Amino acid sequence: MDLYDHYAGLLEGPDLDAVLVFADNRTSVRLGLQALARGLPVMIRIGNRLSLTIEHEGREATGGVELNPDQQPSLDAVEKVLRPNIGQPIKAISDLDV
Secondary structure: OOOOOOHHHHHOOOOOOOEEEOOOHHHHHHHHHHHHHOOOOEEEEEOOEEEEEEEEOOEEEEEEEEOOOOOOOOHHHHHHHHHHHOOOOHHHHHOOOO
């Protein structure tokens, strides 16, 4: 596994297929925008909110999920299902159960 001193080195890696960001608000937005500029699918988690940006037929769309900590399913459960499906077609994601 490679180690990086800065996020920029990681984002420039040739083997990167998608990006999941879980950092402070400012860093999350900055890294998410950098990854989007590379054309990578991006999922950003900030507190109890999860933002997913996808590209479909050449167009970019962003959706979000925000859950109260006591709601079911938990945001952790939603993230656990979405994370391994980054890069999958929208139809495949829409058929997932949490």
